[in-house]
Amino acid sequence: MPHGLVCAVCGGTAFSERTIIWDALAAEWELSAEERVLVDRQQGCHCEACGSNLRSIALAEAILAALGAEGTLHALIDSPAASGLALLELNEAGTLSPALRRLPGHRFGAWPEVDMQAMPFQDGSFDLVLHSDTLEHVPDPLRALQECRRVLRPGGALCFTVPTLPGRMTRSRAGMPPSYHGGPETGAEDYRVQTEFGADMWTWVLRAGFEAVTVTPFDYPNALAITGWRGRPVPLLRARADAETRARLAAVYASTSWRITGGLRAVARRLRGGGR
Incomplete structure (x- = not known):
């Protein structure tokens, strides 16, 4: 049994393993014995409390990092900080999906009914786009990634997983x-x-x-999640808080109310040494 792992989805610390890869797929993928163990662990090692496998936990850690949140995904979903997020989930993100659906701003689209290469969403619609082990099934994955960026707001992030063999380069199966x-x-x-x-x-x-782009590992090299940033990589919740603070300050500075600005002027006079 794996030791020392903590589930970023629920906080569980007990894990079990099961075999996932069957012989025909291992042969088609031309997996070495070591690669087969890696993929089995990535997909089959799972938290006993919530059922999340290493791949889903890596994705949860990437989401938390993209938002700038601590704790678990379950705690984040139930917090006021996440209530205003506009999130697009493309295909079910494994065991994360039931929690994600609790967000008021959650939107779901299933591939291929929603074509990731030409999505029916307006530019800049979402703060966060997620998909998990889906991109490898899309005929034009580069176009799908471009579409994910298009529907993100400036400052938004795409978090996803894809089956990856770190000892190889990408190849098409055409x-x-x-x-x-x-x-x-x-x-x-x-x-x-x-x-x-x-x-x-x-x-x-x-x-x-x-x-x-940032890479979030979990139990490296067994599980990796990838985050693409539309703009400078600033955690979304922090960026939102900074924007709200700037908006409040701007409102104060622009106000003509003596009740609001009088106190500020008094403070400014004291800082300048002007007394009362």
């Missing part, structure tokens, strides 16, 4: 035999793997136009 995630019996087209991502995954985020 021209190769079909390979499907989801289970050995799966053959649905939306489960078909279009791209196998490797250590250069972060470069795709920059190629899509994001101004910065």
Whole structure:
């Protein structure tokens, strides 16, 4: 059993493991023995309290970091700080989805009904966009990342996971035999793997136009989450608090009310040494 892990979703510390990768998928992916262990741990090692696997926990940690929040995702979701967030979840983000749906500003879109390559949302609609192990199924992943950036507000962030083998470079499966995630019996087209991502995954985020990218590991190298920033990487809740403070100060400075500005002028006189 894994030791020393703390679940960023619920705070649990007890973890169990199960085998996820079946032989046919390991052969299609051409996994070495070490890579198969890594993917099994990423997808199959899970918190006994909430069921989140390492991949989902890495995504939760990336969300917390993007927002500038401490504690667990469950605590954040139930806090007033998160109530005003406009969040787009593309496909269910694993075990995070039930908690995310409690946010008033939550919007859900399922791939492929919502085409990530041409999303039906206006520019700058969301503070945060999330997807988990979905991008590898999209025929044009670069276009999908560009669309994620388009629907983000300035200062917003995209947090996502994608199955990644750190010892390889990304390759397309075009021209190769079909390979499907989801289970050995799966053959649905939306489960078909279009791209196998490797250590250069972060470069795709920059190629899509994001101004910065950060990588959040959990139990490295077993699980990684990626955050693309539309603008300077400033935690969203801090940026919002700073903006609210600036707006309040601007209102005070612009006010002609003696009740408001009289006290400020008195303080300014004292600072200048003018007494009363």
